[in-house]
Amino acid sequence: MGKQNSRAVIFQERKNSGFEKLEQFTGEFPEVKEVWFATDLSLKDKKGLSARIKECGVEKIIIAGESPGEIKSFVSASLADAGKNPEDLTLVSANGTILSDGDLLSVFKAKILCAVKDVSFELASDPPVNPVNKATMVIGGGIAGIQASLEIANAGIDVTLIEKTGTIGGHMAMFDKTFPTLDCAACILTPKMVEIGQHPNIELLTYSEVLDVSGEAGDYTVKVFKKTRRVDLATCIGCGDCTEKCPVKVPSEFDAGTAMRKAIYIPFPQAVPNKYLLDGDNCTYVQKGKCGVCAKVCPVDCIDLDAKDETIEIKGGNIVVATGFKTFDAEKVERFGYGKYPNVLTSLEFERLLNAAGPTGGNIVFRSKDKKGNGIFEANSDSPERIALIHCVGSRDENYNTHCSRVCCMYSLKMAHLVKEKLPDAEVSEYYIDMRAFGKGYEEFYERIKKEGIDIIRGRTAKVEEKNGNLVLRSEDIEGMKLIEKEVDMVVLSVGLEPGEDSQKLAKSLNILTDDAGWFAELNSTNQTVNTIRGGIFVAGVCQGPKDIPDSVAQGSAAAARVIQSVINSKVKKGLSDLSYNDIETKVNELISTEE
């Protein structure tokens, strides 16, 4: 090997990446002749770099950084300019947040080692295996978690599904129709929910939160905080007498605050488990020791007002994390007047209005006030005649979230269509930055909606104000080259998706990584899309990044496939986080010696 000492490593510097620490480490390899930084001004242009390549006699270049592909073509061209083979180039990706974590710097170091030694990192970092406990835990009972649980349980494997709220179903249960087929969301979801409830292989823990996760791949122990429902699931017959008599009213989470519920309630008629639940935080008895009327009227005596929460431990070999998302808090964007003007709604509230099983029976109406001043919607209120939908609220915005939430364009188009269906004479307009109709059948759906008499305007709305009792929104019509000041009766804010409230805490317990926006990080975005840095822990659904229902379902199935694979093989691969730099170095040397 005559060209042993002829490699250069270029660090593609980014803010806070801390590559200086690696200069000495990289320089000590006998194969490495030069260590450069892309920030070095003399290397900024092709001329400077190719001159340096020639001058130092470099034959091969390794680009290491957070997204080394960005400078690949430039480095390759410089190699060619210097009379070298432009293909002698290896990229080493730091893969998102790995560098921010001290322990995981070793992974990046190992990747550099493999590039320098010309060994495949995938081969060298193939982790050892552990025996597996067949029982599986799924965290989160939305559509992704439901899909994963059913796939795994149908393969004959025991599953414990842990859900934070009183019912499974997640956000999808709140929706009226799905895009682009306009199928009824509940018709797809509720049979699956029922199947979960009745499945012999699935144990469902609702109203339960994960406190802590310990153990290792194949043998995890999950500590679950089981909040008491104060209603015995086995004996409750779901008659509803308790709810009828309960004097406490609070905004319903399931209805996104568009209607009120009682302190003892059932989240929605198709809830699974279809049993009542007492919300201790709002119950007069639990808080003040008075009332208790629900227990008195219960015909089967299934309510235990003094029941206590408990903490239990569950063991299993694999974990699927499918904890979903929360929607962006529209009040943060003051210019849109959410929270100030009653008829500025979030898209989630609007979903509930559109839903035939929602608080208004599917009537689109103005917000009214109940006796205590809560803004609710009632079926017999007046309907708006002019409705505007504003895209990208809290998404693609440096002031809030930089990511695209992926679903808002499509659900907004869907909503516009549904408005036209329910109120054919209504004037509907949409304001967007870019129309992202990227999926199968989506562009066709967009074209269809455009023909339905809806004003679809390119231009981000800047503000919504109330003038003479009307909402006036201001936007530039970019294609029409004019300024729009439009009077409407109702504004719907298409709010984006954000990582769930407790996602950082959960990531810490699971010891998995999150990306800059807070989504759970997959190991590799092209071929290990549901794996995490830890063996036996998989992610599915929106908790890994914004996605729509078809994609969440697909990812739920994908995560299930990984679990089933490991159970069939009776072993589970450990994760990258279980490997030390020395482990990988030993493997690299082994691979080199077998090659020779």
Next chain:
Amino acid sequence: MSTVVNPDLNKKLSKFGNKSEWNECFHCGNCTAVCSLTEDGNLFPRKVIRQIQMGLKDKFISNVDPWLCYYCGECSETCPRDANPGEMMMSARRYLTSVYDWTGLSGLLYTSLPALIIAFIVIAVSIFGVGFAKQFNVDSIMSFGHHFEKYAILSVFSLIILPNIFRMFWFTILKEKTKVPLISYIKGTWDFILHMFTQKNSLKCENNTFRWLEHLVIVFGYLLLLFTTVFLNWFSTENTFIIWLGYIAGGVIFVFTFDFILSRIRKNKEINKYSHPSDWLFVIWLFLMAFTAFLVRVFIDTDLLSNNLWLYMVHLIVIAQWAILIVPFGKWMHFLYRSFAIYFANLKKTGLNV
């Protein structure tokens, strides 16, 4: 008609202060919609940014829109890309100043700090040289100073300001072959004068009343000081009324400019976040000019000036730098260009309606 694309236009504009990438803008239209001054026919800042991104130099130069912006900063605060459209518009104004200026000095002084410093030093040395030639005699230097002011105003106005305004007229109206009926020119004059002295359009900007008032006081204070020193000969007059008039004008300016300087240091508002050397020079020199004028008159009234000629020399140097550099080539011209831009924008509109 063919369109010439100048791909380096954005790089050129960046030399005039904008620190953000022009391509950061993804054309959502937020800045235009949030702006209280934009209207159909004059859509900005987005359209201006578009012209610069695309390198449409001729279109951009014929555009008066950058002058219609009073930089309230709301577009920059709410920009989803942190692209800083307000600062982009400010750079556009500086660039346009250099385009209108036939001497080319504007562009040089805006883009090269060394050139700016050298120019200031040359003037300071020249004034010092004059003092030396007059053997630092108080009376002859003060008489020189008084005449200098008059001739400087006259020559700067006729040799630079007037031709440059005409060039602006050429680029925005004549070259575009906009046919404007003669009557529109006459009809627009009142509006033009009103805007020039009150800059009342900036009142449309949100929460801008106080800033507008400060500007208005400074403009009138400045004009009053100019009038009292140049035409009423403030430094030599015995008339108590004129003496007090000058004191008030000078005092008002240095109090208000001091506040402007402080807010630029504190950077507490969007508009103060970015300060180009030309912004600093403008407020500091205005402050110095008023402050030294005030002190000179105090020294005259207390008979201290003959022993402290240095003060008058400093004042004269500041005046000369102001009159020869800042007024014709710097930020001062914004005051005129803005007013003419409103005038021309209205002409264009009537022209389009023909």
